[in-house]
Amino acid sequence: MIRLESYVYGRWIAGAARPSTLVNPATEAPLAEASSEGVDFAEVLAHGRNAGAALRSLGFGERAALLKSMAKTLHANREELLDLAQQNGGNTRGDAKFDVDGAIGTLSAYAVYGEDLAKRTGDRRFLLDGDFIQLARNPRFVGQHIYTTRPGVAVHINAFNFPAWGTFEKIAVSFLAGVPVITKPATATALVTWRCVQLLIESGALPAGSLQLICGSTGNLLSLLGPQDHLAFTGSNATGSMLRGTPGFATNGVRVTVEADSLNAAVCGPDVEIGGEVWSTMLRNVAQDLTQKTGQKCTAVRRVFLSGDHAEAFEEALTDALSGVVVGDPTTDGVTMGPVSTASQLRDARAGIDALAAGNRVALGGSAPIDGKNAPAGKGYYVRPTVIVGDNGKAHDLEVFGPVVSLLPYDGTAAGAAAGIGRGLGSLVSSFYADDRVWIGDVVAGAAPWLGRMLICGSKVADMATPPGLVLPSMVHGGPGRAGGGEELGGERGLLFYMQRTAVAGDRVVLSKTFGIGE
Ligand code: NAP
Numbered sequence: 001m002i003r004l005e006s007y008v009y010g011r012w013i014a015g016a017a018r019p020s021t022l023v024n025p026a027t028e029a030p031l032a033e034a035s036s037e038g039v040d041f042a043e044v045l046a047h048g049r050n051a052g053a054a055l056r057s058l059g060f061g062e063r064a065a066l067l068k069s070m071a072k073t074l075h076a077n078r079e080e081l082l083d084l085a086q087q088n089g090g091n092t093r094g095d096a097k098f099d100v101d102g103a104i105g106t107l108s109a110y111a112v113y114g115e116d117l118a119k120r121t122g123d124r125r126f127l128l129d130g131d132f133i134q135l136a137r138n139p140r141f142v143g144q145h146i147y148t149t150r151p152g153v154a155v156h157i158n159a160f161n162f163p164a165w166g167t168f169e170k171i172a173v174s175f176l177a178g179v180p181v182i183t184k185p186a187t188a189t190a191l192v193t194w195r196c197v198q199l200l201i202e203s204g205a206l207p208a209g210s211l212q213l214i215c216g217s218t219g220n221l222l223s224l225l226g227p228q229d230h231l232a233f234t235g236s237n238a239t240g241s242m243l244r245g246t247p248g249f250a251t252n253g254v255r256v257t258v259e260a261d262s263l264n265a266a267v268c269g270p271d272v273e274i275g276g277e278v279w280s281t282m283l284r285n286v287a288q289d290l291t292q293k294t295g296q297k298c299t300a301v302r303r304v305f306l307s308g309d310h311a312e313a314f315e316e317a318l319t320d321a322l323s324g325v326v327v328g329d330p331t332t333d334g335v336t337m338g339p340v341s342t343a344s345q346l347r348d349a350r351a352g353i354d355a356l357a358a359g360n361r362v363a364l365g366g367s368a369p370i371d372g373k374n375a376p377a378g379k380g381y382y383v384r385p386t387v388i389v390g391d392n393g394k395a396h397d398l399e400v401f402g403p404v405v406s407l408l409p410y411d412g413t414a415a416g417a418a419a420g421i422g423r424g425l426g427s428l429v430s431s432f433y434a435d436d437r438v439w440i441g442d443v444v445a446g447a448a449p450w451l452g453r454m455l456i457c458g459s460k461v462a463d464m465a466t467p468p469g470l471v472l473p474s475m476v477h478g479g480p481g482r483a484g485g486g487e488e489l490g491g492e493r494g495l496l497f498y499m500q501r502t503a504v505a506g507d508r509v510v511l512s513k514t515f516g517i518g519e
Pocket of ligand 1: 157158159160161162184185186187188216217218234235236237238239240243258259260261262297298399401428478483
């Protein structure tokens with residue numbers, strides 16, 4: 001069995017004891033084991049902090065070249081990584097590509113941002129925020145806001161569902177900002193992350209100490225973090241909330257960003273023509289979110305708001321679209337949806353379906369056990385694609401992390417739509433299908449405060465709009481409230497989490513020279 005070692009203080013360390021076992025969720029066959037017991041986390045932190053100087057000393061252009069070479073290494077080993085994602089994640093090949101290509105694409109995108117920054121900043125390693133502000137009657141005394149790289153480490157803790165993309169969307173941003181990373185994948189699906197890090201270390205491209213990997217628990221690492229360190233967490237709201245309370249975080253001012261649960265919604269505007277192009281795009285997006293990664297995407301639509309005649313027509317069209325889904329071992333020809341990733345996800349998904357369905361109607365699927373195609377009888381973590389109709393209140397409160405969606409009534413008004421979005425208490429993304437500009441204006445004003453991202457899909461863009469479940473490096477990812485209140489990506493915006501904004505006041509001539517800008 002493969003032993004996942006941690007890569008810390010410049011060497012690979014196999015945990016001493018009590019390893020967790022990683023399995024193939026399609027068959028429950030053991031694949032690997034991992035433990036970080038015996039890792040000295042004070043040394044991990046010291047190594048990262050010392051190494052930080054090397055990464056920080058690189059200009060934006062050199063950091064961009066580093067990201068480009070990382071993308072190249074992963075791309076050169078893409079087939080192997082896709083295989084591992086299929087084995088350890090229960091991914092179909094398409095799901096595996098979504099994860100692995102997402103990692104490569106985000107590294108490449110941040111390489112381009114780095115090249116662009118290098119062109120604009122020259123030798124400068126910090127960013128300017130706005131222009132000079134005149135602070136006195138005499139224009140000689142001015143203020144300028146700047147961002148400098150914080151000389152600490154970034155601890156990245158990731159969820160089980162995107163072991164490649166989740167890991168490297170964080171690393172790409174952190175590296176471009178100049179901050180070394182200690183990354184920890186969710187243990188159950190760590191195989192892909194471990195192999196990616198192994199390939200990158202072997203490539204020799206990484207500055208010493210810039211990337212450390214913890215396979216297993218983070219031990220006492222978080223309690224050792226200080227005022228220049230960062231924690232970027234992705235996972236459940238429960239874990240995120242608990243980690244925010246880590247002793248020392250408040251007193252040391254450790255910077256924390258949390259990407260957590262999300263009750264994303266799709267809203268059908270009352271002007272949408274049943275069977276028209278906008279309708280078809282909405283149907284395709286909802287069906288895709290339900291089945292892609294077996295519904296285990298933080299951005300997947302969980303709630304669909306429908307009014308009037310749309311309700312019955314959408315239920316019929318969606319159940320029809322999902323009737324051909326083949327659930328089974330994703331390495332089998334013809335299988336279009338794999339299992340959920342872990343035994344506890346299976347348990348939670350089944351219990352969640354029952355909670356959503358209580359007093360409502362199950363139009364498709366349900367929580368009853370099923371065997372997957374070509375999987376040993378009774379083995380594997382399979383769930384049926386499930387559509388629930390009706391609102392018992394639970395859909396606004398419980399994220400069922402699986403192939404499940406609730407169809408909910410609303411009154412068709414923008415105010416009704418915004419109120420429905422708000423009942424989720426903060427989400428990563430929601431999509432709005434409509435052409436009526438007044439309705440759109442009102443819905444944006446009412447719903448945006450509850451959302452990190454909005455897709456407004458009308459007839460002019462229905463054939464080109466990227467699906468709401470797709471996180472783009474250029475757009476911010478994160479959401480308020482239940483979604484954790486965090487923000488990642490968004491092009492250069494993502495770098496700011498790892499940098500300190502300082503307001504500098506002084507002599508215009510001196511500051512111009514210091515910051516390398518024209519007076
Ligand atoms: P989870 O159980 O909260 O675990 C997330 C991560 O936290 C894992 O790496 C886990 O490690 C680690 N962890 C747990 N307890 C810890 C502790 N005491 N100290 C340090 N690390 C700890 O979440 P999950 O089941 O992996 O992921 C599912 C959830 O993630 C869903 O709710 C989903 O919505 C959310 N998610 C959100 C986003 C987003 O961008 N907003 C993206 C993906 C997923 P172990 O595996 O070793 O326990």
